[in-house]
């Protein structure tokens with residue numbers, strides 16, 4: 001959300017063009033920045049009640065348009081997708097993502113297209129995901145083993161899940177676990193730097209909206225970003241050199257990690273356009289994206305799903321019954337079971353609806369002026385899609401604040417809706433050309449983790465907490481964490497051998 005654009009506003013063609021979208025009155029210089037509050041997704045949702053599903057904000061020097069309904073979002077991301085496939089610039093991307101060379105922040109052009117092709121045909125292809133399935137299953141099994149050891153104790157569920165998801169992700173990317181490896185070759189440095197990058201990427205940087213503040217860097221944010229980036233670059237460069245020394249010898253193998261795959265593809269990537277060539281810097285930038293975009297999004301989803309199930313014990317029990325009938329009680333869930341558990345799939349959709357991992361998606365930038373819903377959208381406008389608001393629109397969802405997976409089951413009103421970008425009322429991964437590149441991995445990982453934890457344990461809230469008073473308040477960052485980490489106790493419900501890997 002924290003972005004500025006540096007393109008000039010379009011010339012005023014007032015006589016012919018339709019009006020600009022409505023805009024709340026703002027402050028001099030700051031514009032509407034002071035109105036955003038600590039939870040911008042909720043503030044923008046409230047503003048949409050007054051100003052409609054398409055309104056405008058002035059954030060410092062940046063013109064922002066906000067889409068808050070499925071039909072407005074589909075005009076931007078379906079009908080006008082090409083015009084909105086660019087990204088505005090921001091300081092985190094400049095200083096920590098190799099000056100916008102990463103996939104998330106690449107301008108819409110040959111480099112972005114090359115990286116997306118790599119994701120579609122190599123990194124996130126069905127074959128690559130299947131080849132690395134054992135990694136996800138092992139990490140979830142290790143998590144189940146840890147929880148079983150802690151039977152009866154009050155657990156910080158989010159922390160445990162985050163460690164598991166991040167380890168699965170870094171093993172997928174680099175064949176390396178970052179949690180619990182303080183004694184490893186880098187003494188836990190890699191984990192520390194990833195946590196810092198995540199924090200800084202998710203922070204609200206007012207400097208991105210008011211260019212003179214950026215030049216002064218009074219808060220020292222930019223200095224900090226540069227320092228963290230040097231630290232990260234040192235570590236990832238070393239890991240890359242280690243990989244280079246083995247890739248050539250080992251060649252292609254089943255379960256090849258992403259970095260090895262990228263180094264191999266670099267040798268065969270011979271596109272004519274200079275910008276579209278894969279090189280070491282672009283590989284490092286892409287890896288930063290995948291670490292930051294893939295970990296908290298996925299683990300927050302798992303934590304929200306478990307919190308909802310603790311608030312709805314009847315749904316939790318029904319999901320356990322469904323899993324027992326497909327998996328039995330002598331082993332953990334495996335990814336191949338997931339196609340046969342419709343209730344669990346509906347629970348995931350309902351979690352994505354109420355707790356979308358990236359509530360305001362990532363900002364898009366218009367390349368040329370256009371018209372949407374009778375309003376003029378100037379060239380260089382930043383587009384925010386309020387996914388959070390769209391998926392609780394009472395015009396579409398009955399009792400939108402109620403956690404009701406049944407709406408997605410056969411016979412339910414939304415039985416045919418999926419999360420893959422074709423149904424604009426539910427777009428937790430975005431839609432159009434810039435839809436989440438890691439959607440398939442994020443879905444597999446979060447669904448496997450929720451299914452395994454629901455199946456392997458009975459869940460209880462700690463003393464004093466009930467399903468009625470469990471705090472469900474959201475914090476805001478680029479992702480959507482809980483304000484109070486989910487605490488719970490578990491007892492194992494499977495045969496002992498199920499927990500042994």
Ligand code: HEM
Pocket residue numbers: 103104105116289290291293294295297298301356357358361362363428429430431433434435436437438439441442443446
């Ligand atoms: C539950 C998990 C996840 C959720 C809810 C999620 C959601 C999103 C959303 C909303 C966007 C922005 C789409 C837009 O610009 O309109 C996005 C972009 C992106 N995501 Fe995810 N994501 C998840 C997991 C992952 C994973 C596991 C990865 C990779 C390891 C990943 C990589 C990316 C990348 C690279 C982009 C930028 C795509 C581009 O600019 O072309 N995400 N994600």
